[in-house]
Amino acid sequence: MRAVITVIGKDMVGILAKVSGICSDCNVNVIEVTQSVLQDMFAMIMLSDISDCSVPFAEFSDKMKALGDELGLSIHVMHEDIFNSMHRI
């Protein structure tokens, strides 16, 4: 199962390191990363493989949310299928 992790907020040092740190702690493999700065806002999108995630999905998602709250960023972890179903026929 693949999940999309999105990080949106003000740019700062170490975002990528912290997010990928949690991925590594939970045995989540990062497949692809894109990032861009839109109107002073930082937007990073990571495609990750969560098939071998060492914690339940909900816990992984909560950890990311907690990191987001700590850094003042909006971090979401969502199943890839929601984007596929919405944007692909």
Next chain:
Amino acid sequence: MINSGDILETIDMIQNENLDIRTVTMGISLLDCIDSDIDKACDKVYDKITKYAKDLIPVCEEIEKEYGIPIVNKRISVTPVAMLAAACQTSNIVKFALALERAANTVGVNFIGGYSALVHKGFAAGDYALIESIPEALSVTEHVCSSVNIGSTKTGLNMDAVLKMGKTIKKCAEVTADRNCIGAAKLVVFCNAPEDNPFMAGAFHGAGEPDCVINVGVSGPGVVRTALQKSEGLDITGVADLVKRTAFKITRMGQLVATEASKRLCVPFGIVDLSLAPTPAIGDSVANILEEMGLESCGAAGTTACLALLNDAVKKGGVMASSHVGGLSGAFIPVSEDAGMIKAAEKGILTIEKLEAMTAVCSVGLDMIIIPGDTHEDVISGIIADEAAIGMVNFKTTAVRLIPAIGKTVGDTLSFGGLLGQGPVMKVNTASPSKFIHRGGQLPAPMQALKN
């Protein structure tokens, strides 16, 4: 990888534009719970619902978490209770409502619909008793919703039932006057009621439905409005295309959740209801979409045309996104649940007469309209008859959910809180239709019914 613009668009829809799954509703047949002993029947009802729906809430919460999409309501609809009441040797059938309430509390759903009767061609055993018991049932329970189908295109209108429902709506408001007349907000009078509608208060599980089924209602007025806001200078064909594209995306998400919920609960998937259902939250308003199309306010001349376009485009966009479409499918216009409608009604721009015209082209009918508490019951029946006639002739579902605000009059406000919202008491034409309403009988089906 998926286009990052698309990903951000989805996140934006959920975070900022109130995109959500409005309801996952489990339909459960109670036909096998029929028993001549009402206590036994109630036990069977409770046992069946709590057995079938025990995982409904946990599974929905799991899906919410995994897909990051909020599922606002989890609900249950059941076989019209009048069918169970028909077998019972008692007239005190409120026990069924209490059994439904207990089941709803046990499984944790926020509404359970189906305290209903289908009387479009006359009253069968159980129907009278059920209708008589509605005010008490809605007063002693919190989660139970009731509906009565009084007409259809095929059968015409049961005018005896129309008379009865005027009285019943008034009584429902009176017995719950101390709780903002909430009883009347949980009662819908239908013409052409669909059997697979997931939305409350009118949901029930039709007799033609399978034993258990999952129906999903999507929403997203905020998303449609924002899409229109971002696209200046479109002609009206462009507007329709944009609504279609947006409705497609919203519905695909509904279809995904419906399929997933059905798989995890091991219950067949029924339908996705393609709806734009507003909430009182700012920005989540159908009225605002109409205003975005170019009206100064919802209720202005042009409102019916804009709503017709919206309703049609939502269906056209949604129908390809789902394998089975059903329920009410279209744009809802519940006044007290829509911030834009409330504002227009407060200003006096949106009137009941205009709303009636709008119901000819929207998905349901006169919904969540607060009227003066001293409105005569025959006037309420007259409004029901008008609304049902629109549904009957146009081969569409129409409904009436009016709340007589006991002790209040035009200019006052009634507030329910939560999803039911609040609204101003609206002016009603008080000229009497009493003689017509008291004639009784069956208003014949129109020519449109003879399609065979």
